Amino acid sequence: MTELLYLNDHYLKAFDATVVEVPDLRSIVFDKTAVYPRGGGQPSDHATVTLDGNRFEIVESTKTPEKVIHQLSSELNEFQRSSALNSNVHVVLDWDLRYKHMRHHTALHILSGVVFHKFEAKITGGQIYAERARLDLSLSDLSKEKQALIESEMNRVVSENREVRVEWLSAEEALKRSELYRLSADLLPKGVDRLRIVDIVGFDAQLDGGTHVARTREIGRIKISKSENKGKDSKRIEILLC
Numbered sequence: 001m002t003e004l005l006y007l008n009d010h011y012l013k014a015f016d017a018t019v020v021e022v023p024d025l026r027s028i029v030f031d032k033t034a035v036y037p038r039g040g041g042q043p044s045d046h047a048t049v050t051l052d053g054n055r056f057e058i059v060e061s062t063k064t065p066e067k068v069i070h071q072l073s074s075e076l077n078e079f080q081r082s083s084a085l086n087s088n089v090h091v092v093l094d095w096d097l098r099y100k101h102m103r104h105h106t107a108l109h110i111l112s113g114v115v116f117h118k119f120e121a122k123i124t125g126g127q128i129y130a131e132r133a134r135l136d137l138s139l140s141d142l143s144k145e146k147q148a149l150i151e152s153e154m155n156r157v158v159s160e161n162r163e164v165r166v167e168w169l170s171a172e173e174a175l176k177r178s179e180l181y182r183l184s185a186d187l188l189p190k191g192v193d194r195l196r197i198v199d200i201v202g203f204d205a206q207l208d209g210g211t212h213v214a215r216t217r218e219i220g221r222i223k224i225s226k227s228e229n230k231g232k233d234s235k236r237i238e239i240l241l242c
């Protein structure tokens with residue numbers, strides 16, 4: 001079971017770990033990791049790891065219920081593969097990239113908070129990139145006036161510099177708070193006894209597995225760069241950070 005360091009410390013930029021598995025010449029599993037694996041619309045982190053004196057890039061990571069598998073940009077040779085197993089390694093994240101993902105992720109939570117509180121809209125899809133992010137929302141109309149309102153409300157929350165906090169709830173407690181469930185599809189994790197909440201204190205809290213900034217002012221100004229009609233009850237909003 002990989003210990004997921006990024007769940008409780010979003011600002012961990014480097015860490016020491018033990019290699020517990022080398023499934024093939026291009027992938028590696030640590031006992032613990034701060035390297036975020038693609039999920040919930042947030043892309044994988046990039047990182048570097050030194051194995052037997054050689055630097056390898058981690059370019060993509062995926063999560064199974066038990067572990068996080070990190071993909072390397074180049075192959076290990078058989079000797080490196082066997083000497084890597086059980087060795088202690090130092091891993092350094094590409095912090096510029098991760099921090100951009102964090103700023104965009106929190107910005108999307110502000111967007112979904114605004115449209116949920118103002119228009120009861122839920123999320124039907126979304127994606128974070130380094131330079132932009134988008135959400136698909138169950139909105140029947142999205143006029144210019146509505147967009148202007150959404151943009152100004154988002155920037156109000158940014159300027160309030162609200163704290164962003166991680167909390168854990170039992171599944172039983174979480175079920176009593178339906179407002180925490182923001183996905184329109186039933187994507188409730190089954191058989192999990194603790195659920196993770198990302199709380200923009202005093203504004204909006206949602207179930208979430210991603211990484212976020214500590215204070216909303218770190219996001220910078222949010223601009224709606226594009227909107228698209230994705231059907232009768234679905235609108236796409238794309239944002240940029242300035």
Ligand SMILES: [Zn+2]
Pocket residue numbers: 040105109208209210
């Ligand atoms: Zn999220």
